[in-house]
Structures are given as C-alpha cells and as structure tokens.
Amino acid sequence: MWWLFAFLIIPGDAQRGAQLFESQRCISCHSVQGKGGQSAPDLGQRTARAFSPSLMASLMWNHAPQMWSAMDRANIPRPQISDEQAADLYAYFFAFRYFESPGDAARGRQVFVSKKCSECHQVDGAGSEAPAVTQWRSASDPIELARNMWNHAPKMKDAFAKRKLNWPSLNGQELTDLMLYVRNVPGAKGGPPQFSPAAPDTGAALFEAKGCTTCHRGDLDLAKGRLRTRTSTDLAVALWNHAPKMVQLPPDISNAEMRRLVGYLWSIQYFEAPGNVSRGAKVYASRKCGSCHGDQSSGAPPLTSKTKNLDSIGVVSALWRHGPDMLGKMKEKKIEWPRFKNTDMADLLAYVNSLN
Ligand code: HEC
Ligand code: HEC
Ligand code: HEC
Ligand code: HEC
Incomplete structure (x- = not known):
C-alpha cells in the first residue's frame, strides 16, 4: 500500500x-x-x-x-x-471557506425541522440531553462535524426506529444549508475556524482498525470514480448516510482518530479534483x-x-x-x-x- x-x-x-x-x-x-x-x-x-x-x-x-x-x-x-x-x-x-459551496440559512432551518434534528436538539438553552445548536463545536470544525455525524448516526437510527420515524438521509446541499443556519443562530458559540488533519501514515491502519475495510477495498474505491472535488461537508454527509447500511453498531471515532482518517483521505486525494x-x-x-x-x-x-x-x-x-x-x-x-x-x-x- x-x-x-x-x-x-x-x-x-x-x-x-x-x-x-x-x-x-x-x-x-x-x-x-x-x-x-x-x-x-x-x-x-x-x-x-x-x-x-x-x-x-x-x-x-x-x-x-x-x-x-x-x-x-x-x-x-x-x-x-x-x-x-x-x-x-x-x-x-x-x-x-468551510462552507465551500453557497448555502441558504433559511433553507437550512427547514432541513433542521424536516430531518427531525429538532426532535432532540434545541436551538438554544440547556436542559435537553442533546447539545443545543448554539453549543455545536462542529459549527467551526469540519473534522468534528464528520466525527459527530459518524458517531451519533447509529444511536439515532435506534431512536428513530423507537419513534417509528424514517431515517433521514442527507445530501451535501442540505448539510451545507443546515450548518450555515447553525452558524448564524444568535448566540452561536462557534469559535475560531479549525482544520487540522493529522499525518496520514497511521490513518491507513486506523481505516482498517475501524472496520472500514470490511466494505471498502481500502483506499482505491474511495479515490476513484468521481468527477468533482469533494468537500468536507460531503464527507460528513457520506458518514451520516452509512447508518442504514451498518448491520451492527460501528465503533465510535475520537477527534484525534478522525483527524488521522481525514489526513489519510487527504493523502489519497479524496478531496482533490481528479x-x-x-x-x-x-x-x-x-x-x-x-x-x-x-x-x-x-x-x-x-x-x-x-x-x-x-x-x-x-x-x-x-x-x-x-x-x-x-x-x-x-x-x-x-x-x-x-x-x-x-x-x-x-x-x-x-x-x-x-x-x-
Ligand atoms: C504587497 C501586497 C501583497 C502581499 C504582502 C501579499 N499579496 Fe497576495 N495578492 C496581492 C494582490 C494585489 C493580488 C491580486 C493580484 C491580481 O489582481 O492579479 C494578490 C492575489 C493573491 C491571491 C489570489 C487571490 C484570488 O482569490 O484571486 C492569493 C491566493 C494570494 N494573493 C496569497 C497571498 C499570500 C499567501 C501572501 C503571503 C505569503 C500574500 N498573498 C501576500 C497583494 C499582496
Ligand atoms: C434522537 C435524538 C437526536 C436527533 C434526532 C438528532 N441528534 Fe444530533 N445529537 C444527539 C445527541 C444525544 C448528541 C450528543 C453527542 C452524542 O452523544 O453522540 C448529538 C450531537 C450532535 C452533533 C455534535 C454537536 C457538537 O458539539 O458539535 C451534531 C453536529 C448533531 N448532533 C447533528 C444532528 C443533525 C444534523 C441532526 C438531524 C439530521 C441530528 N443531530 C438529530 C441526539 C440527536
Ligand atoms: C457496512 C459497510 C461499510 C462500512 C463498514 C464502511 N462503509 Fe463507507 N460506504 C459504504 C457504502 C455502501 C458506501 C456507498 C454509499 C452510497 O453510495 O450511498 C460508502 C461510502 C463511503 C464514503 C463516500 C464515498 C464517496 O464516493 O464519496 C466514504 C468517505 C466512506 N464510505 C468512508 C468510510 C469510512 C471512513 C469507514 C470506516 C470508519 C467506512 N466508510 C465504513 C459501506 C461501508
Ligand atoms: C521561460 C522558462 C520557463 C518556463 C516557460 C516555465 N518554467 Fe518553470 N522554471 C523555470 C526555471 C528557470 C526554474 C528554476 C528556477 C530556480 O531555480 O529558482 C523553474 C522552476 C519550476 C518549478 C520548481 C521545480 C522544483 O524542482 O521545485 C516548477 C514546479 C515549475 N517551474 C513549473 C512550471 C510550469 C507548471 C510551467 C508551465 C506552466 C513552467 N514551469 C514554465 C523556467 C521556466
């Protein structure tokens, strides 16, 4: 490899x-x-x-x-x-340039409701078990967003099943709009923009350790067969949309691990226009x-x-x-x-x- x-x-x-x-x-x-x-x-x-x-x-x-x-x-x-x-x-x-493609905050607000995010997440305030959107760290850190979309999707799949709701899959535009909305909510915590993928060498091993290779033929199928640049939001969406395909609960990924995985995807030019x-x-x-x-x-x-x-x-x-x-x-x-x-x-x- x-x-x-x-x-x-x-x-x-x-x-x-x-x-x-x-x-x-x-x-x-x-x-x-x-x-x-x-x-x-x-x-x-x-x-x-x-x-x-x-x-x-x-x-x-x-x-x-x-x-x-x-x-x-x-x-x-x-x-x-x-x-x-x-x-x-x-x-x-x-x-x-986190929101690499143009978004629409008003549309994002609709996504927040129609995809049932609002079932658990409040817009602000505290008290609920899920963090209010004003508290989202993901709003300024695309790697944190990818991590959260991967980690909480399977738990949400269960929560949705219990409430007899359909799994809300997302596309890149919807998540872009949604995050634009989140960043513009009054009182949003935000914080300085972050982006720091880690060196790719250990990311390849992690790709295996986290079970990604059970379905993906390593790196190759992720890098090939595409026509355009993929953004960090596209990655977060892809990870979110995995949930229905997972037979068993996938392992949680920590922030340090997601930085390594993104570094690895980086090295195989996943984000680069071919x-x-x-x-x-x-x-x-x-x-x-x-x-x-x-x-x-x-x-x-x-x-x-x-x-x-x-x-x-x-x-x-x-x-x-x-x-x-x-x-x-x-x-x-x-x-x-x-x-x-x-x-x-x-x-x-x-x-x-x-x-x-
Ligand atoms: C003395 C002023 C000056 C400094 C210092 C300077 N730039 Fe520029 N830069 C310019 C000007 C003027 C342009 C637009 C040139 C043109 O219109 O062709 C430009 C254009 C650019 C562009 C293209 C922008 C776009 O969106 O089209 C990039 C990227 C850029 N600079 C990066 C840098 C970086 C990185 C540094 C520091 C290492 C830097 N510049 C330092 C004056 C400067
Ligand atoms: C069934 C309840 C539930 C629903 C519905 C839900 N979430 Fe969450 N979400 C949580 C919980 C609980 C957490 C806390 C993190 C964890 O433990 O996984 C969380 C955390 C998050 C975070 C991380 C917050 C941060 O600090 O950056 C993001 C981003 C997020 N959710 C996005 C969404 C989006 C987008 C939707 C709708 C498509 C959604 N969530 C729907 C329960 C939910
Ligand atoms: C249960 C099988 C399975 C596992 C395990 C799995 N994936 Fe996937 N993954 C898929 C499938 C199927 C698709 C195609 C999704 C689609 O087209 O909707 C996909 C798509 C993707 C994409 C989007 C590819 C593109 O063209 O943009 C990325 C990125 C990705 N997976 C990363 C991962 C990572 C990272 C892991 C491990 C943490 C992982 N996958 C684990 C089945 C899996
Ligand atoms: C008129 C002559 C000339 C043309 C035309 C030219 N280059 Fe160069 N290029 C040079 C010279 C001379 C150097 C070495 C400069 C030095 O040593 O500082 C160089 C150095 C480079 C380097 C650095 C190489 C290294 O080893 O790090 C790159 C990359 C490069 N050129 C790319 C291009 C590309 C791409 C084009 C066409 C779009 C191009 N050059 C057209 C003369 C040219």
Whole structure:
C-alpha cells in the first residue's frame, strides 16, 4: 500500500497557517473575512467552487506577477514558503471557506425541522440531553462535524426506529444549508475556524482498525470514480448516510482518530479534483512549460515524477521559491505568464506525474 503515499499531501494546520499569514505579512495587503489589509482580495471569501488545493495553486499562479510587483512597491520581501507552510496556509483558508459551496440559512432551518434534528436538539438553552445548536463545536470544525455525524448516526437510527420515524438521509446541499443556519443562530458559540488533519501514515491502519475495510477495498474505491472535488461537508454527509447500511453498531471515532482518517483521505486525494493526463498534456503544451523544462540548457529542472512528485501544495511552495526567476526567464523569451482555469492545474499535475 505504500506506493499510495507517493502522492502524499502534507496535511496542514489552520492555526499555524494563521500565524504564517501574519509573520509573512500577507495580512498587510490581504484580509481574511474582513481582518487585515484592503489592497488585495479577501482570501476567506466563499467562492462558487469548492476550495481545493489545486484551486489555491492556480489562483496564486494567476496573480503572482501582480502580487510580486505590489510587494516590491510596498517594500515587503518576497516570502520563501516551504511545502509544510503552504499546507498550513491552505488549511487556514480552507477553515474559513468551510462552507465551500453557497448555502441558504433559511433553507437550512427547514432541513433542521424536516430531518427531525429538532426532535432532540434545541436551538438554544440547556436542559435537553442533546447539545443545543448554539453549543455545536462542529459549527467551526469540519473534522468534528464528520466525527459527530459518524458517531451519533447509529444511536439515532435506534431512536428513530423507537419513534417509528424514517431515517433521514442527507445530501451535501442540505448539510451545507443546515450548518450555515447553525452558524448564524444568535448566540452561536462557534469559535475560531479549525482544520487540522493529522499525518496520514497511521490513518491507513486506523481505516482498517475501524472496520472500514470490511466494505471498502481500502483506499482505491474511495479515490476513484468521481468527477468533482469533494468537500468536507460531503464527507460528513457520506458518514451520516452509512447508518442504514451498518448491520451492527460501528465503533465510535475520537477527534484525534478522525483527524488521522481525514489526513489519510487527504493523502489519497479524496478531496482533490481528479486530473486528466491527456488534458494535462495540452495544458503543458499550450502554456509552453516544455520550452524551458524540456530543455536542459535553459537551467529549468525537468518536471517529471522522478525528480519529485508534484502536488498542488508543492506547486505553491515552488511558485514562491522559483517563480520570480521563472518570470524573469519568461520575460526574456517573451512567453506570457501562464494562467490556469477550472481543472487546468489538476490536469497539468496528473500529466507531469505521469512522466518518467
Ligand atoms: C504587497 C501586497 C501583497 C502581499 C504582502 C501579499 N499579496 Fe497576495 N495578492 C496581492 C494582490 C494585489 C493580488 C491580486 C493580484 C491580481 O489582481 O492579479 C494578490 C492575489 C493573491 C491571491 C489570489 C487571490 C484570488 O482569490 O484571486 C492569493 C491566493 C494570494 N494573493 C496569497 C497571498 C499570500 C499567501 C501572501 C503571503 C505569503 C500574500 N498573498 C501576500 C497583494 C499582496
Ligand atoms: C434522537 C435524538 C437526536 C436527533 C434526532 C438528532 N441528534 Fe444530533 N445529537 C444527539 C445527541 C444525544 C448528541 C450528543 C453527542 C452524542 O452523544 O453522540 C448529538 C450531537 C450532535 C452533533 C455534535 C454537536 C457538537 O458539539 O458539535 C451534531 C453536529 C448533531 N448532533 C447533528 C444532528 C443533525 C444534523 C441532526 C438531524 C439530521 C441530528 N443531530 C438529530 C441526539 C440527536
Ligand atoms: C457496512 C459497510 C461499510 C462500512 C463498514 C464502511 N462503509 Fe463507507 N460506504 C459504504 C457504502 C455502501 C458506501 C456507498 C454509499 C452510497 O453510495 O450511498 C460508502 C461510502 C463511503 C464514503 C463516500 C464515498 C464517496 O464516493 O464519496 C466514504 C468517505 C466512506 N464510505 C468512508 C468510510 C469510512 C471512513 C469507514 C470506516 C470508519 C467506512 N466508510 C465504513 C459501506 C461501508
Ligand atoms: C521561460 C522558462 C520557463 C518556463 C516557460 C516555465 N518554467 Fe518553470 N522554471 C523555470 C526555471 C528557470 C526554474 C528554476 C528556477 C530556480 O531555480 O529558482 C523553474 C522552476 C519550476 C518549478 C520548481 C521545480 C522544483 O524542482 O521545485 C516548477 C514546479 C515549475 N517551474 C513549473 C512550471 C510550469 C507548471 C510551467 C508551465 C506552466 C513552467 N514551469 C514554465 C523556467 C521556466
């Protein structure tokens, strides 16, 4: 199974990312949801598309030359960013873009009632056995949400059966709406956004220990056969919808364990938009990457899976480290700075990693 880690994506930590955002002075130009400078885009803003590592990588590529000249004008040294730091930055933005797809709080309120969450959960106050929504920690922590959806689904299945209610399965949009509603309830506890998956190496063992492999053929069937990026809300929904399929009560999962499982899903690129090798070859050609990277004399290192397995996080750190030199060489060769849209970046990486 170790070959899978060839694609290892380092899981980041939102809190370290927040520190980095200040220490690297990103904050002097950018804000994250209103806090920080005003001269550059707010990086915590929701987009219509799911926020994946390859989306972060392409946004940064597209804007890098303008950003670097803004830094020169403001006398801010260009930061060097390691792979680990790029992962932390990603986790930080991701935590803020928790509701990756647009939601509707009013619709969420209806989901809360129609899916019978309101049977046990009050909106606020104390006294009931289930935590009131104002107390939900899950509201700011997608890993906590996934954990709770897994752990309490089987107990709820019983509770529902006793009351002769049908099991309320959920879809991604419904949970997105519901959590948006929860976050906006007056008095919601919230707390700072969190996202910190753990290193994936022990997550694979846990995947087995928790019995996931009794039904899933390990990692493969979770990573394949999909067309779009999956969000953390999609994961929580998938875990919730397991309950009716479970013959016996599944084991509880602790927060530390869920962080490892998410780190593991991360490493098999469960959350990443899948790339397409032949589309990637076209991106590589049209952006003229090969005119330097395919020519030893240019000083550009060859981009193949041999030199280094490039993932979106690695692209971000490479961009900050090598980008200015690359931009200089492109100006000499009169090559326009490449820009990426949609799945271009994911496709390009799939192509580069297929080369030997
Ligand atoms: C001197 C000001 C300045 C600093 C410092 C700065 N940026 Fe930027 N950044 C910009 C500007 C200006 C743009 C928009 C450029 C454009 O319009 O093409 C931008 C664009 C971006 C974008 C694309 C945003 C989008 O949604 O389209 C990302 C991501 C980004 N910066 C990340 C960072 C990170 C991470 C740091 C710190 C390591 C940083 N920036 C530091 C000025 C800055
Ligand atoms: C049969 C009663 C019952 C129903 C119905 C119910 N829950 Fe719960 N829920 C609980 C209990 C009890 C807990 C406390 C955690 C535990 O012990 O599993 C909880 C905890 C939670 C938490 C974790 C709170 C936190 O601190 O983050 C979330 C999220 C949650 N429920 C979501 C839902 C959603 C969404 C629905 C509707 C689809 C729902 N629940 C319906 C009983 C219920
Ligand atoms: C009883 C069999 C069974 C067990 C045990 C099981 N799963 Fe699943 N899982 C399924 C089935 C069946 C589906 C397909 C669900 C569907 O299409 O509704 C699924 C779907 C999923 C998905 C969504 C896949 C996608 O395409 O997005 C994830 C993620 C997942 N499981 C994770 C886990 C994890 C993590 C564990 C262990 C903690 C686990 N599963 C244990 C049967 C199981
Ligand atoms: C005009 C020449 C040129 C073009 C075109 C070019 N690059 Fe580069 N690239 C370079 C040079 C030179 C370096 C090494 C810079 C350094 O050492 O700081 C580099 C470094 C890199 C690195 C870092 C490699 C490592 O080992 O960490 C990556 C990733 C990269 N380029 C990707 C691309 C991609 C993707 C394209 C096409 C979209 C591209 N480059 C187009 C010249 C170019």
